[in-house]
Amino acid sequence: KAGVTQTPRYLIKTRGQQVTLSCSPISGHRSVSWYQQTPGQGLQFLFEYFSETQRNKGNFPGRFSGRQFSNSRSEMNVSTLELGDSALYLCASSFSGEKLFFGSGTQLSVL
Amino acid sequence: EDKVVQSPLSLVVHEGDTVTLNCSYEVTNFRSLLWYKQEKKAPTFLFMLTSSGIEKKSGRLSSILDKKELFSILNITATQTGDSAIYLCAVFSGGSNYKLTFGKGTLLTVNP
Numbered sequence: 001k002a003g004v005t006q007t008p009r010y011l012i013k014t015r016g017q018q019v020t021l022s023c024s025p026i027s028g029h030r031s032v033s034w035y036q037q038t039p040g041q042g043l044q045f046l047f048e049y050f051s052e053t054q055r056n057k058g059n060f061p062g063r064f065s066g067r068q069f070s071n072s073r074s075e076m077n078v079s080t081l082e083l084g085d086s087a088l089y090l091c092a093s094s095f096s097g098e099k100l101f102f103g104s105g106t107q108l109s110v111l
Numbered sequence: 112e113d114k115v116v117q118s119p120l121s122l123v124v125h126e127g128d129t130v131t132l133n134c135s136y137e138v139t140n141f142r143s144l145l146w147y148k149q150e151k152k153a154p155t156f157l158f159m160l161t162s163s164g165i166e167k168k169s170g171r172l173s174s175i176l177d178k179k180e181l182f183s184i185l186n187i188t189a190t191q192t193g194d195s196a197i198y199l200c201a202v203f204s205g206g207s208n209y210k211l212t213f214g215k216g217t218l219l220t221v222n223p
Contacts (some may be wrong), residue, residue: 004153033211042215043154043199056210088152098143098203099159100211104152 002027004093004103012109018079021106025072025093031055032074033100034066037088046089049074050097078108086110113138117200117214125222128190132217134200135182144176144183145211147199154199157185190221 005024013019025032034046045058049068066076072093078085086109092100114137124130136144143161147154158167163178171190176183187194197216204210 035213043201043213045210045212048210058210090152090154097209098211099145099156101156102147102153107152 004091004101006089006091006103006106008106009104010107010109012111013081014111015081015083017081018077019081019108020075020077021089021091021108023074023076023091023093023103025074025091026101029093029095029101030072031094031097032068032072033092033094033097034074034076035090035092036060037090037105038086043090046076048097055097081110083110113202113204113210113212115200115202115212115214117198117217119217120215121218121220123220123222124190126191128221129186129188130190130219132185132187132198132200132219133182134184134214136200136202136212137181138202138204138212140204140206141178141202142205143203145201145203146174146183146185147201149197149199149216150195157198187219190219192221192223195219195221 031050033048035043047057052068063079068074088105090105092102118133146157158174160176166175171188174185199216201211201213
């Protein structure tokens with residue numbers, strides 16, 4: 001069974017640009033969650049989607065958005081990038097939302 | 112706001128030592144507590160605990176949950192250099208606040 005796949009693995013952007021990250025969950029998993037990981041803050045919850053509906057959202061500004069498609073694949077978008085958005089963005093999938101399986105992440109650097 | 116606190120933040124031991132990692136939490140609508148190991152990028156699942164006082168074991172790793180005192184411990188016996196990683200504790204809360212809240216992790220370094 002293939003694991004959670006995130007693309008791209010690395011990304012370099014400049015301030016003010018926008019970025020879209022992609023996540024393909026494990027086959028059969030309908031829940032996809034997104035986390036931001038930084039050395040100082042650890043893993044911070046961004047949002048969770050289940051069957052194309054956002055079930056919960058963390059305390060991030062509106063520049064961070066996401067969506068889920070009918071095949072459970074998910075994308076997250078960050079608009080008007082800031083230096084502080086530099087982080088590892090992790091996607092995780094689960095069957096019901098509880099036991100998460102993580103992808104290898106997208107390392108975003110904002111210059 | 113849900114809170115998960117791990118201690119210590121970092122730990123350096125020698126191969127063969129036994130270590131205990133701690134995780135305390137304050138969440139509404141507790142459903143489960145999970146432990147993950149993060150070596151490079153992707154955290155990998157270790158344990159999920161839902162019932163108090165029942166130990167989960169996998170080889171040299173074991174974990175137990177105390178729902179009355181709101182904490183969990185992860186034990187690693189006879190540590191090996193391959194155990195070097197960040198160990199993450201997370202608590203799953205249900206109800207309207209359906210999410211997994213992570214602690215900041217414990218960085219374990221096992222020296223030969």
